[in-house]
Amino acid sequence: MNAATETLHFVRNEQVEAAPPPRLVRGPLAWMRENLFSSIPNALLTLATIYLLYVIVPPVLRFFILDAVWVGVDRDACRAETVGRPVGACWAFVADKINYFIYGSYPIPERWRVDVFFVLLAIGVAWMLWLNAPRRGLGAIYFFVVLPILSVLLLAGFKPLSLPPVQTSLWGGVLVTIVVSAVGIVFSLPFGVLLALGRRSKLPIVRLFSVVFIEFVRGVPLITVLFMANTMLPLFLSEGVTIDRLMRPLVGVALFASAYMAEVVRGGLQAMPKGQYEGAMALGLSYPRMMYFIILPQALRIVIPGIVNTFIGLFKDTTLVAIVGIFDLIRTIEASRVDPNWATPTTSLTGYAFAAVFYFLCCWGMSRYSLGVERRLAAGQKR
Amino acid sequence: MTTQRTAPSPGVTLKTETAVEMLGVHKWYGEFHVLRDINLKVQRGERIVICGPSGSGKSTMIRCINRLEEHQQGRIVVDGIELTNDLKRIDEIRRDVGMVFQHFNLFPHLTILENCTLAPIWVKKMPKKDAEEVAMKYLKRVKIPEQANKYPGQLSGGQQQRVAIARSLCMNPKIMLFDEPTSALDPEMVKEVLDTMVGLAEEGMTMLCVTHEMGFARQVADRVIFMDYGQIVEMNTPDEFFRNPQHERTKLFLSQILH
Ligand SMILES: Nc1ncnc2c1ncn2[C@@H]1O[C@H](COP(=O)(O)OP(=O)(O)OP(=O)(O)O)[C@@H](O)[C@H]1O
Ligand SMILES: [Mg+2]
Numbered sequence: 185m186n187a188a189t190e191t192l193h194f195v196r197n198e199q200v201e202a203a204p205p206p207r208l209v210r211g212p213l214a215w216m217r218e219n220l221f222s223s224i225p226n227a228l229l230t231l232a233t234i235y236l237l238y239v240i241v242p243p244v245l246r247f248f249i250l251d252a253v254w255v256g257v258d259r260d261a262c263r264a265e266t267v268g269r270p271v272g273a274c275w276a277f278v279a280d281k282i283n284y285f286i287y288g289s290y291p292i293p294e295r296w297r298v299d300v301f302f303v304l305l306a307i308g309v310a311w312m313l314w315l316n317a318p319r320r321g322l323g324a325i326y327f328f329v330v331l332p333i334l335s336v337l338l339l340a341g342f343k344p345l346s347l348p349p350v351q352t353s354l355w356g357g358v359l360v361t362i363v364v365s366a367v368g369i370v371f372s373l374p375f376g377v378l379l380a381l382g383r384r385s386k387l388p389i390v391r392l393f394s395v396v397f398i399e400f401v402r403g404v405p406l407i408t409v410l411f412m413a414n415t416m417l418p419l420f421l422s423e424g425v426t427i428d429r430l431m432r433p434l435v436g437v438a439l440f441a442s443a444y445m446a447e448v449v450r451g452g453l454q455a456m457p458k459g460q461y462e463g464a465m466a467l468g469l470s471y472p473r474m475m476y477f478i479i480l481p482q483a484l485r486i487v488i489p490g491i492v493n494t495f496i497g498l499f500k501d502t503t504l505v506a507i508v509g510i511f512d513l514i515r516t517i518e519a520s521r522v523d524p525n526w527a528t529p530t531t532s533l534t535g536y537a538f539a540a541v542f543y544f545l546c547c548w549g550m551s552r553y554s555l556g557v558e559r560r561l562a563a564g565q566k567r
Numbered sequence: 568m569t570t571q572r573t574a575p576s577p578g579v580t581l582k583t584e585t586a587v588e589m590l591g592v593h594k595w596y597g598e599f600h601v602l603r604d605i606n607l608k609v610q611r612g613e614r615i616v617i618c619g620p621s622g623s624g625k626s627t628m629i630r631c632i633n634r635l636e637e638h639q640q641g642r643i644v645v646d647g648i649e650l651t652n653d654l655k656r657i658d659e660i661r662r663d664v665g666m667v668f669q670h671f672n673l674f675p676h677l678t679i680l681e682n683c684t685l686a687p688i689w690v691k692k693m694p695k696k697d698a699e700e701v702a703m704k705y706l707k708r709v710k711i712p713e714q715a716n717k718y719p720g721q722l723s724g725g726q727q728q729r730v731a732i733a734r735s736l737c738m739n740p741k742i743m744l745f746d747e748p749t750s751a752l753d754p755e756m757v758k759e760v761l762d763t764m765v766g767l768a769e770e771g772m773t774m775l776c777v778t779h780e781m782g783f784a785r786q787v788a789d790r791v792i793f794m795d796y797g798q799i800v801e802m803n804t805p806d807e808f809f810r811n812p813q814h815e816r817t818k819l820f821l822s823q824i825l826h
Contacts, residue, residue, distance in 0.1 A: 459668060459670050459671075459672040460672060460674065462635055462666075462668065462672060463668065463672030463673070463674065464674075465633075465635060465661065466633055466635065466661060466664075466665070466666035466668075466672075466735075467661070467685070467686035467690065467734070467735075467738060468658055468661035468662040468686060468690045468738065469685075469686060469689065469690060470658065470690075473689050473690075477674075477685060477689070478674055481676050482674075482675070482676050485676070
């Protein structure tokens with residue numbers, strides 16, 4: 185035959201061997217050229233960024249680390265006049281006050297109880313967060329039932345175990361911040377789920393209640409909720425019954441967080457395809473089982489970023505309880521920074537920096553954890 | 568071809584001879600009259616194929632049988648139990664009626680095995696080990712036992728649909744409903760699903776199947792139903808139905824889908 189037919193008909197009779205992919209250009213120089221200087225605007229941006237870093241980083245480093253004072257017993261350690269050199273952050277102040285920042289005015293001989301609480305909490309959190317942990321069902325019971333009861337007995341006091349009572353007005357600092365956030369986080373998720381389900385319920389009364397609650401609580405600032413919890417909760421109770429001063433903002437924060445959580449969860453529920461409900465119903469699963477086994481696990485997974493976002497917001501919002509007279513971490517710092525013993529130009533700034541580092545580490549941890557969970561879940565069930 | 572089941576022996580209660588009975592069933596979506604006077608009696612062991620143009624109400628009709636949709640007039644009796652608003656009865660019926668959907672509706676966050684054991688464990692209160700045994704038995708039947716620990720997203724469409732069938736069978740249903748089980752599948756996967764369904768039919772399962780697979784209808788159906796505008800327009804044995812359609816609309820429909 186001729187050449188024309190040869191190109192029209194083609195039959196492969198040899199397998200093409202697998203070849204390695206073409207080698208990528210590697211090395212720091214190639215990386216920089218590709219990512220930092222790929223075009224003129226990109227190069228300009230890179231240079232501008234380098235300049236900004238040059239302006240910002242050295243002074244910050246100098247203030248917080250190089251010129252900082254790490255040890256000392258009073259203000260003299262942190263004053264340029266007495267030290268004889270420029271003074272940056274006064275970490276000695278934080279070191280001196282650290283127990284107050286952590287425990288507030290909790291009586292010193294009883295502070296071990298707070299430490300035990302922190303350890304118990306850490307165990308519970310680790311058990312819940314570590315997805316491959318053994319007996320996670322037991323862990324959930326520990327976290328949601330045993331831990332709260334133990335904590336109350338431990339922190340507030342329990343006569344039979346010869347734990348003398350400690351007034352909540354003495355609690356303060358990190359302890360209060362952790363207690364308020366933990367209560368908010370632990371209650372907001374289940375309540376939020378119930379409210380979200382209520383808002384989608386077929387029963388008009390349930391739906392109405394959920395909508396009114398969510399819209400009302402979301403429609404007012406947290407400070408208002410806190411004030412209302414502070415002044416109105418006692419009104420709902422009969423004469424003579426007093427409700428603990430710390431309990432009131434706890435209720436307020438829990439309600440507030442639940443309303444936000446409800447909307448986040450509802451978003452997840454809305455994203456669930458109808459087929460999942462139908463598949464579950466056709467198998468004869470009852471509504472609670474369908475929700476528990478099929479719908480909620482998937483819906484909550486979809487909204488993990490939103491849930492963590494709400495947790496982070498809640499964690500930072502707990503600082504507002506200071507308004508109703510609760511000594512959270514910020515309030516203890518506020519009280520300490522005006523201590524004449526430590527009156528130096530950099531005391532306040534150091535105190536706030538300490539708070540910033542504390543809040544940042546906690547929130548960043550939550551954020552990293554949620555990213556890890558998302559990635560893991562995505563790998564677990566490729567859709 | 569089977570045209571008529573053996574007549575029920577006298578003395579057998581209604582519960583054992585009639586699987587599904589629909590009497591004057593009407594349904595509306597708002598103003599839209601989607602089911603109009605549906606009358607259908609399905610004997611135990613009968614295989615019914617339902618076809619008809621899109622939007623004619625086929626899905627709605629079979630979804631009324633397990634109360635995924637609610638009918639507003641008429642009576643539906645499934646397995647001797649009349650469908651009312653009584654949730655207990657609905658649960659009872661759903662336990663006995665399996666359903667396979669066009670889009671499988673497997674649970675993507677559970678493994679194949681968990682998909683199959685969830686309902687037996689929680690609805691039938693079967694011990695987990697027994698449920699897993701049953702599940703493996705049916706997964707073998709649909710020829711994918713080796714996929715038991717994978718997630719649905721890791722399977723092909725045909726495999727997923729076979730899992731969906733196995734999942735229904737694990738509840739040991741008396742009646743199976745199929746809503747276009749092959750129409751979301753690539754052509755080369757249709758056969759594996761149809762083969763599974765033929766196997767089921769040969770074992771005497773009562774089946775109501777919405778499908779446009781006319782080969783399947785010819786092979787296994789006892790009756791073919793043609794629906795249009797929410798009504799049953801024609802109902803006949805497959806032989807008669809395909810060779811000698813009576814109604815104009817049936818003729819038109821058949822001429823469109825049988826080339
Ligand atoms: N939830 C609903 N609300 C309002 N109308 C609906 C609803 N579901 C279905 N319909 C309408 O009812 C009619 C019948 O729907 P159905 O799903 O039973 O048709 P079908 O015969 O199964 O069609 P197809 O072959 O496309 O699946 C259609 O016209 C559809 O638009
Ligand atoms: Mg349909």
